[in-house]
Amino acid sequence: MYLGNPTVHSLAGGLYAGVLRRSLGSRNFFTAATVDQMPKHVSSGLLYGGMYSIPVPDVDRTDFLLILGADPFSSNGSLWTVPDVVGRLKALRRRGGAFVVVDPRRSRTAAAADRHLAIVPGTDVFLLLAMVNELFAASLVDLKALAGHVNGVAGVRELSSPFTPEAVAGRCGIGAGEIRALTRQLAEAERAAVYGRIGTTTVEFGTVASWLVDVLNILTGNLDRPGGAMFPMPAHGRRGTGSGKGFEVGRWRSRVRGLPEVAGELPVVTLADEIETPGDGQVRALVTVAGNPALSVPNSARLDACLSTLDFMVSVDPYVNETTRHADVILPPPPPSRRAHYDVAFLSFAVRNVAKYSRPAVPLRPGEVDEGEILLRLSAILAGAGPRADLDALVGLSGESELSREERLLDAKLRSGPYGLSLADLLEQPHGVDLGPLTSRVPEILRTPSGRIELCPEPIAADVPRVVAALRRPVDGLVLVGRRHLRSNNSWLHNVPALVKGKQLCTLLVNPADAERLGLVDGGSARVASRVGEVEATVEVSADMAAGVVSLPHGWGHDRPGTRLSTARAHPGVNVNLLTDDLAVDPLSGTAVLNGVHVRVTPSAAQ
Numbered sequence: 001m002y003l004g005n006p007t008v009h010s011l012a013g014g015l016y017a018g019v020l021r022r023s024l025g026s027r028n029f030f031t032a033a034t035v036d037q038m039p040k041h042v043s044s045g046l047l048y049g050g051m052y053s054i055p056v057p058d059v060d061r062t063d064f065l066l067i068l069g070a071d072p073f074s075s076n077g078s079l080w081t082v083p084d085v086v087g088r089l090k091a092l093r094r095r096g097g098a099f100v101v102v103d104p105r106r107s108r109t110a111a112a113a114d115r116h117l118a119i120v121p122g123t124d125v126f127l128l129l130a131m132v133n134e135l136f137a138a139s140l141v142d143l144k145a146l147a148g149h150v151n152g153v154a155g156v157r158e159l160s161s162p163f164t165p166e167a168v169a170g171r172c173g174i175g176a177g178e179i180r181a182l183t184r185q186l187a188e189a190e191r192a193a194v195y196g197r198i199g200t201t202t203v204e205f206g207t208v209a210s211w212l213v214d215v216l217n218i219l220t221g222n223l224d225r226p227g228g229a230m231f232p233m234p235a236h237g238r239r240g241t242g243s244g245k246g247f248e249v250g251r252w253r254s255r256v257r258g259l260p261e262v263a264g265e266l267p268v269v270t271l272a273d274e275i276e277t278p279g280d281g282q283v284r285a286l287v288t289v290a291g292n293p294a295l296s297v298p299n300s301a302r303l304d305a306c307l308s309t310l311d312f313m314v315s316v317d318p319y320v321n322e323t324t325r326h327a328d329v330i331l332p333p334p335p336p337s338r339r340a341h342y343d344v345a346f347l348s349f350a351v352r353n354v355a356k357y358s359r360p361a362v363p364l365r366p367g368e369v370d371e372g373e374i375l376l377r378l379s380a381i382l383a384g385a386g387p388r389a390d391l392d393a394l395v396g397l398s399g400e401s402e403l404s405r406e407e408r409l410l411d412a413k414l415r416s417g418p419y420g421l422s423l424a425d426l427l428e429q430p431h432g433v434d435l436g437p438l439t440s441r442v443p444e445i446l447r448t449p450s451g452r453i454e455l456c457p458e459p460i461a462a463d464v465p466r467v468v469a470a471l472r473r474p475v476d477g478l479v480l481v482g483r484r485h486l487r488s489n490n491s492w493l494h495n496v497p498a499l500v501k502g503k504q505l506c507t508l509l510v511n512p513a514d515a516e517r518l519g520l521v522d523g524g525s526a527r528v529a530s531r532v533g534e535v536e537a538t539v540e541v542s543a544d545m546a547a548g549v550v551s552l553p554h555g556w557g558h559d560r561p562g563t564r565l566s567t568a569r570a571h572p573g574v575n576v577n578l579l580t581d582d583l584a585v586d587p588l589s590g591t592a593v594l595n596g597v598h599v600r601v602t603p604s605a606a607q
C-alpha cells in the first residue's frame, strides 16, 4: 500500500489511514513521508519520544525567525499551518523583528526577508553544526526554563566540536563571519525560532539537519516558550503524561535492500525493488490512496515501469493519471465541496490552537460514495471481512446516531481532548473556535523514558561521523534542487485550466553565469542528465539562482499515454524524478535525497 499526500488533507484520510494500514496486515506499507518529512518525525521521536511532537515557530510573538529550506510564501507553510504567512511575516518586521532565509535560490520568501543566505544545497547540516559550535564557543548557550528538562548537552557540544565556522564556510558557501553574526543574532534576540523544511529534510543528512534545527531552539532557550518554537495542542489531541516508551527505528528491514523500517513503514525509494525482485514476499498487488508515485518518487521511470507488471492494483483517486492508469480499479472520491472537513493533520501544526468543522457544502450526487466509506470498505475487504462487513463495528462504533460515522468519531476525539469540546460546539461556530495562542507543554508532551528531552540521541550521534567525512568532500559540478509554486500542488492541480494558464511553471532555473558558460539561453532547451536518467527542459535564466545550482519543480511530466488529463497534457512539463536517484537516501529516516542531485546540463539539439 502507498498513501500519498492528500491523505493528510482529508477527514477520511485523517481518521482511517491507520485502519487501512492495520487491515492490510503487511509490512509493505509506504507513504509520501519518505519523500518528505520523515527526517523530522525521526528527530522529534528521538528528542521528545513522539514522532508528531514537532514544534512550530510562534510567528506572531517572535522577534527573530531563521528559515532554512522552506519557501512559505509559495508553499503556505509546511509542518507549520500558518494562514496568511505573508501578512504575519510582514507584521514581524513592522514590530521591529527580523527574518533570515537560507536557500540556494532567492525564493519569494527570501526576497522579502531581512537577509538571504545562498547556501550550497545539502549543506545546511554544516551551517547548523557551526552555529551550535559557536553557541558553545561564545558562551551563548542558555537553556532558560528548559534547564532541568534536557539530557545530553555535553554530548552535543562534543559532536559539534569539529565544525567551527571556519571549517564549514568553504563547504556551505557562507562565510565564517556571517555564521558568527547569525548565531549571535539568534542567541541575543529576545524571542527567536529556527524553522527548516524540504531543503533540510529531503537531503543527504536530513535527520541530522532536522535534529539541529531543534537543538538550536533548545540551546537558546527558545523551545516551548512564547515567541519561540512551540508545540500546538489541537482540540482532537491528547495531553501527555511526561514520559513514555521513547522512539525506535529499524525494528525490521526491507526484504531487498535491507533498509530500516521507520514509524512502521518502509522507504518508498525501495518500492520498485520490492515489486521487481522475485522471491518470497515479492509485492504483486498494490493499493494506492491519494498518491502519484509514478511522478513523485525518485527514479520514477523505474517505478512507473514496475506498476504495469503487477497482478492487481486498486487506486483511490479522482483522476486517471500517471499512476492510476496502471490500476485495474479506480475508486473516485467526491470533490471537497461534497465532503465534510475537519483538519486532523494540519491543526496539529497550527500557529494558534483552533478547531473548525464543516459539513459538506452540497450533498453527494446519486451513486457517489464518500471517501470515508471507500476507505472503510476497502479496509474491510483487505482485512478479509468482505465488502458487506459492518463498517461501524470496524471503527468501534455501535448503536444509532443522527451524526455521520466521521462526525461520531470526531465527536469522541473532541470530548476526550484537552478542551472538552464536542461536535455540537463546532457546529455552533461554523467559522471555527479560537482556543488561543500556543502554550508551553514541556514536560507534559515528553514521551521519553527519562521524562526529559534527549538532546544527544545515540542514533543521531552515530550518524555524525558521516557528516564529518562529508565535510572534507570537495564542492564540484552542478547540483539540482526543487521548488514549489503557489499555483500548483505537487502533481494534482495541473488539470485545472485556471491554474496552468499563463507563464510556464515547469522551467529549469539557471544562474546567468552558468547559462553563459554552458551555452544556454533563456527560453531555450537544455538536456539535464543524472546517474539515473535525463530530461529536456525549458531554460529560465535567473539571477535568483545561486551559481552552480539549477532548479526544477516536481509533479510534472504529464505526457504519459493512457492518462485522462487533457489540460495537464497540454502543459506537460518534465518529470524531475526521472533525474533523482533511488539509491540516495538519508539512512536514519529512509528518506530520499531530492535536493542536491548531481547533474550535467548541456544545450539540447532542439534549441
Ligand SMILES: Nc1nc2c(c(=O)[nH]1)N[C@H]1C(S)=C(S)[C@@H](COP(=O)(O)OP(=O)(O)OC[C@H]3O[C@@H](n4cnc5c(=O)[nH]c(N)nc54)[C@H](O)[C@@H]3O)O[C@H]1N2
Binding pocket: 003, 004, 005, 006, 010, 032, 035, 036, 037, 198, 289, 290, 291, 292, 293, 295, 296, 297, 316, 317, 318, 319, 321, 333, 371, 482, 483, 489, 490, 491, 492, 553, 554, 555, 576, 577, 580, 594
Ligand atoms: N523531486 C521531488 N520529488 C518530490 C518532492 C520534491 O520536492 N522534489 N516533494 C515530495 C513531497 S513533499 C510529497 S508530499 C510527494 C507527494 O507525492 P504523492 O502524494 O505521491 O503525489 P501527489 O502529486 O501529491 O499526488 C496526489 C494524488 O492524490 C490525488 N488526490 C487529490 N485529492 C484527493 C483526494 O481528496 N482523495 C484522494 N483519494 N486522492 C486525491 C491526486 O489526483 C493525485 O493522484 O512528492 C514528493 N516528491
Ligand SMILES: Nc1nc2c(c(=O)[nH]1)N[C@H]1C(S)=C(S)[C@@H](COP(=O)(O)OP(=O)(O)OC[C@H]3O[C@@H](n4cnc5c(=O)[nH]c(N)nc54)[C@H](O)[C@@H]3O)O[C@H]1N2
Binding pocket: 005, 036, 068, 069, 070, 071, 072, 074, 075, 076, 077, 078, 102, 103, 104, 105, 107, 119, 120, 121, 122, 123, 124, 197, 198, 199, 200, 203, 481, 482, 483, 484, 485, 486, 487, 488, 489, 490, 551, 595, 596
Ligand atoms: N502552492 C503549493 N503549496 C504547497 C505545495 C505545492 O506543491 N504548491 N506542496 C505542499 C507540500 S506536499 C509540502 S511538503 C510543502 C513544502 O513546503 P516548503 O518546504 O516550504 O517547500 P518549497 O516551496 O519547495 O521550499 C523549499 C525551498 O528549499 C530550497 N532548497 C532546496 N535545497 C535546499 C538545501 O539544500 N538547503 C536549503 N537551505 N534550501 C534548499 C528550495 O530552493 C526551495 O525554495 O509545501 C506544501 N504546500
Ligand SMILES: [Mo]
Binding pocket: 005, 036
Ligand atoms: Mo509534502
